[in-house]
Amino acid sequence: MHDSNTEEIETATELLTKEVMNFLAYIRSVDPQLQKHEAIAVATIILSQLPRNFKENPRMLAQLKAECEAIKKLLRQ
Numbered sequence: 411m412h413d414s415n416t417e418e419i420e421t422a423t424e425l426l427t428k429e430v431m432n433f434l435a436y437i438r439s440v441d442p443q444l445q446k447h448e449a450i451a452v453a454t455i456i457l458s459q460l461p462r463n464f465k466e467n468p469r470m471l472a473q474l475k476a477e478c479e480a481i482k483k484l485l486r487q
Contacts, residue, residue, distance in 0.1 A: 418485075 437449045
């Protein structure tokens with residue numbers, strides 16, 4: 411397995427952080443009464459359910475695999 415260098419990991423972490431913040435904002439838009447820590451708890455529950463959801467939904471799993479292949483092609487050029 412090829413490990414990324416520190417700069418690549420930092421860049422990916424920044425992208426992940428941005429998307430997590432966007433997801434938290436989305437959760438709070440669904441229920442504006444949620445406090446930030448409550449939205450984080452909801453996001454945690456949803457994230458913990460994702461592996462099972464991918465296993466139970468072949469289309470979602472196929473999309474995940476396609477995204478994995480696309481990012482490998484993009485970043486390994």
